[in-house]
Every structure is written in structure tokens, then in C-alpha cells.
Amino acid sequence: MGLKLESVRIALGSFVLVPPLDVAVASGERVAVMGPSGCGKSTLLAYIAGTMDSAFTATGRVTIDDEDITALAPERRKIGVLFQDDLLFPHLSVGDNLAFALSPTLRKRAARREAVAQALAEADLKGFEERDPATLSGGQRARIALMRTLLAQPRVLLLDEPFNNLDARLRQDFRRFVFEHAADRGLPILLVTHDVADAEAVGGQIITLGA
Numbered sequence: 001m002g003l004k005l006e007s008v009r010i011a012l013g014s015f016v017l018v019p020p021l022d023v024a025v026a027s028g029e030r031v032a033v034m035g036p037s038g039c040g041k042s043t044l045l046a047y048i049a050g051t052m053d054s055a056f057t058a059t060g061r062v063t064i065d066d067e068d069i070t071a072l073a074p075e076r077r078k079i080g081v082l083f084q085d086d087l088l089f090p091h092l093s094v095g096d097n098l099a100f101a102l103s104p105t106l107r108k109r110a111a112r113r114e115a116v117a118q119a120l121a122e123a124d125l126k127g128f129e130e131r132d133p134a135t136l137s138g139g140q141r142a143r144i145a146l147m148r149t150l151l152a153q154p155r156v157l158l159l160d161e162p163f164n165n166l167d168a169r170l171r172q173d174f175r176r177f178v179f180e181h182a183a184d185r186g187l188p189i190l191l192v193t194h195d196v197a198d199a200e201a202v203g204g205q206i207i208t209l210g211a
Helices: 041-049 094-099 109-122 138-151 168-184 196-201
Strands: 002-012 015-026 030-034 057-064 079-082 156-160 189-193 206-208
Touching: 002 041, 015 030, 015 041, 015 189, 030 041, 030 196, 041 057, 041 079, 041 156, 041 189, 079 138, 094 109, 094 138, 109 138, 138 168, 156 168, 168 189, 168 196, 189 196
Parallel strands: 030 189, 030 206, 079 156, 156 189
Antiparallel strands: 002 015, 002 057
16 A cells, blocks of 8 residues: 556656656655756656646556556645645635645534644644744744645655755754654655755655656
8 A cells, every 4th residue: 555656757748757667655654756956856746746737748657555546636636745845825824824724524613723723733833823924934834834734634745855945953853743744644755855865864765867
């Protein structure tokens, strides 16, 4: 069970960015994809998430828990993506940013408030519901971005160089925070990065593109 890529190949016109690639990331495990800028790392994640630009062409299968999701709309794939930028909504409070990710089936106001409060407690940001995201530090914003992603209850977590904007100490702390919270939920992680330290911290298979 987990995420599998089967013979995934991505091209831009006649130029092959990602040669046929087979990857298996079991539930709770982590795999890193390394390579320089422009080698197709982010495009690979976009293909998995169903958001790849139409300028690219791709073949191959993507499955989650043995379900073929290759042709599914992005919102039906249940994939969480954490980007280099936290992408918090500036016009919403911290609590409303988190609540945005909750399932519409969770309708009771008290239950939604409790889910947000629990996420803030996990992020060591208890009581931050009414805070403006602009008042948060970079590390706090990063933690809120992760918790918002996890509140959507993804089946897979894709990491598109989310540690790049943090200084060395915060980078290490946030990396640990991400890995621990994903492991607690048994999520497979696929990280793309050009940073050797990030790739090695994954503690699993490292795949190199553009070599």
C-alpha cells in the first residue's frame, strides 16, 4: 500500500524531462527525488497531483493504495502538496486558513472549531485562531501551511522544496516536524529537492534526475 509510479515518463515536445520512472513509496515511508532546477522535479509532482501544465506530455500510471488515480481530477486524488512558499491566504485569519482545508461534510461549527484548535495545538500555536498570518514568523507560517495540508486528510504528501526559505536551524526543525506528523498519519512522502542535506534527511531511497 502507498504511492506507486509505474513507467512514468514526462516530455516537453521532443525533449524528455523524466525518463520512464518506477517508484514505490509505502505508507509511512519517504523517498527523495534530487536534481538541478529545470530537470522536471516539480513537473513530476504536478503529474502525480493532476495539475501538470498542458505544455507537457506524460505517460505511465500513478496509483495510491492500488487505486489507479492517473485520470482522476485533482480534487479527487486526496493528495497534499507542500510548496516552497507557504501560500497562506492573507485575507483570512490563521484559524480561517486552517478551516479552509476541512471537509464540507464536517458541518457543525463546534466540530470545525475543535479541529482547528487541535491543529494549532499540534503546531505549538495554541490560541492563534484570530492571528493575522502576516504577524507570524517564517517558521510559524510553515507549520500552519503543513497543518492546513494535513487537515484535508490527504492519502499522500508531496513536498516541493518546502524547506528552502528557512534558515539552517528552522530548516532542520521544520523538516523534522513535517516528517514526524506525516509518519503519525502513515502518509507516504515524496520529496523533490536540489539540496543534498534535505535528500539525505529523508532516510530512504534517493532518485536523481537530470544526471
